[in-house]
Amino acid sequence: MIVRLQTEDFDPEHEAQALGVKGAGARVSFVGTVRDMAADRTITALDIEHYPEMTKAEIMRIGAAALARCALLDVLIIHRHGHLAAGDRIVLVVTWAAHRKTAFRGCEEIVDALKTRAPFWKKEITDQGDIWVPGEIPAP
Amino acid sequence: MIVRLQTEDFDPEHEAQALGVKGAGARVSFVGTVRDMAADRTITALDIEHYPEMTKAEIMRIGAAALARCALLDVLIIHRHGHLAAGDRIVLVVTWAAHRKTAFRGCEEIVDALKTRAPFWKKEITDQGDIWVPGEIPAP
């Protein structure tokens, strides 16, 4: 399992290839990007704040849980922070498994967990001013 | 929506970028590859037969159904046929959506439908002889 936090962009295919996972019949990738519109406002940029000492540890816990629960062969998670422009990639989650269902399940579980558990906070820079993106409340 | 059938390999990221989809917050990709092991046998290659006149039409129907049902922004499906080696890519399905849940739902629906509806048949070339891969029976 690889977990990386960075300010720079990444190439999803290059990163996935670099892991050199063998024997997987299925690979599922999620790429999240900065949207340029939300409801009534135009978004020009996104400032992503995080809790450096906690972020990597929490993402490792999220990845390890999915790895075990979904019998994944490997997991790659790259998350950016800092100042991003509309259209920029924010996050990459790749899961490898013998079969498609577990690869899909693992990837979606990780993305869901990032939303509710990984300590990032996003401020949208919009034509209506700067707005904190409301976080998602974890299920009890 | 792009649907392509080919014998040659493809680069997943290059193909996805080429569509130039704008405004998607989420992109989910599935890459299926030829496994090198299955239960007790070693697989060296896979011969994929298909029904050329039907295949593209059926995949277009599958993609269009997911596009509408999951409110996807766009869909890309590339499927190979012919003689593939263990580890080779077989299929790429990419879905773009405003939000992650619909992108995941759409991608998985398409991959599931390819399994049960797209007219491909796979013969594994293994150390135990050549074996037709059993197809999946569509739900009634």
Added chain:
Amino acid sequence: MITVRCFAAVREILGYDTRKLAPSDTLQRASDVLNAVAGPRIADLPRPLLVAINCEHAALTSPVHDGDEVAFFPPVSGG
């Protein structure tokens, strides 16, 4: 004419991939076409057997008309 197409194990068992049949009153449904082309080897064919008519999934009970292409094949395995 009715065009019959066979794929994968069906093709291997019946020994051809394409055949033409003259339309006839005895060829009302896809199952009639199958009986005409398979004869006694019908027992050797994989089950379930899938049917497509004019490149769309159909059933053995689906009606067949002059000019149709009727295909028989085992369950598919795309993706």
Added chain:
Amino acid sequence: MITVRCFAAVREILGYDTRKLAPSDTLQRASDVLNAVAGPRIADLPRPLLVAINCEHAALTSPVHDGDEVAFFPPVSGG
């Protein structure tokens, strides 16, 4: 010492990102730490308010010990 960290809207409202508190019998739980650092501005903080202790998610009722790092922040938004 107990280290207090504040993020995002919590940081903006309280006006600092890190503070140190001397351990005391009145600082038993994360909620006691919050009261000590927020004072009356506690009413302005976003709800629900999340808590982490030593870089793991915790609750306002979780116990706090000397040497702990206690963080307060709004619901997160990764991915």
